[in-house]
Amino acid sequence: MRILAVSGSLREGSFNTSLLRAAVEAAPDGVELELWEGLADLPLYDQDLEDVADVPESVRRLRENWAAADAILFATPEYNGSVPGSLKNAIDWASRPRLDAALRNKTVAVVGASTGQFGALWAQQDLKRILGIAGARVVGTEIPVSRAHDRIDAEGRLLDGELFEQLRLHLTTLASEAVGAPERVAA
Numbered sequence: 302m303r304i305l306a307v308s309g310s311l312r313e314g315s316f317n318t319s320l321l322r323a324a325v326e327a328a329p330d331g332v333e334l335e336l337w338e339g340l341a342d343l344p345l346y347d348q349d350l351e352d353v354a355d356v357p358e359s360v361r362r363l364r365e366n367w368a369a370a371d372a373i374l375f376a377t378p379e380y381n382g383s384v385p386g387s388l389k390n391a392i393d394w395a396s397r398p399r400l401d402a403a404l405r406n407k408t409v410a411v412v413g414a415s416t417g418q419f420g421a422l423w424a425q426q427d428l429k430r431i432l433g434i435a436g437a438r439v440v441g442t443e444i445p446v447s448r449a450h451d452r453i454d455a456e457g458r459l460l461d462g463e464l465f466e467q468l469r470l471h472l473t474t475l476a477s478e479a480v481g482a483p484e485r486v487a488a
């Protein structure tokens with residue numbers, strides 16, 4: 302089982318990316334979690350570039366990588382009460398062409414970290430809604446990691462054993478849901 306881990310933060314010292322690195326360690330037996338880095342390479346979504354044969358290389362890679370994964374775990378920061386534009390942009394690209402989209406029937410789950418006290422809860426709720434509209438099968442609940450600076454150290458290590466176990470459980474759910482997922486139907 303290969304699960305892709307997509308961080309919605311481009312920041313070098315991102316708590317969300319650290320969370321996904323911890324999730325790599327927390328993955329249960331038989332689950333391989335791989336960080337996907339390609340968000341910053343994507344152009345802004347433009348429907349005029351939609352033609353499958355002609356899309357930019359970074360978009361082609363996104364669609365290929367996301368489509369090939371058995372499932373995807375997203376980690377989102379919260380920017381002004383919602384998901385960062387860069388993450389929404391990637392999802393827009395991966396939601397088209399509608400009938401053969403990389404996100405169509407893809408089993409996905411979300412986590413999120415913020416330095417505030419609500420742990421990017423609004424961003425995670427929005428992200429689940431957006432992913433569902435984009436055609437993904439969203440599973441599991443939100444995992445709000447509040448006051449991330451107290452729970453992840455300067456080297457990006459998780460200081461919270463309970464959170465590590467939560468990540469493991471989340472991945473176990475995601476993996477088992479992905480096993481029973483319907484095949485993506487090509488257009």
Ligand SMILES: Cc1cc2nc3c(=O)[nH]c(=O)nc-3n(C[C@H](O)[C@H](O)[C@H](O)COP(=O)(O)O)c2cc1C
Pocket residue numbers: 310311312314315316317318378379380381382383414415416417418419420421449
């Ligand atoms: C433009 C911007 C808007 C933000 N808005 C929110 C917000 O609405 N809620 C919140 O909890 N934190 C907010 N924050 C703080 C982020 O949660 C914090 O910077 C977090 O560390 C970002 O995630 P990262 O460490 O993965 O980059 C905001 C930060 C930025 C840069």
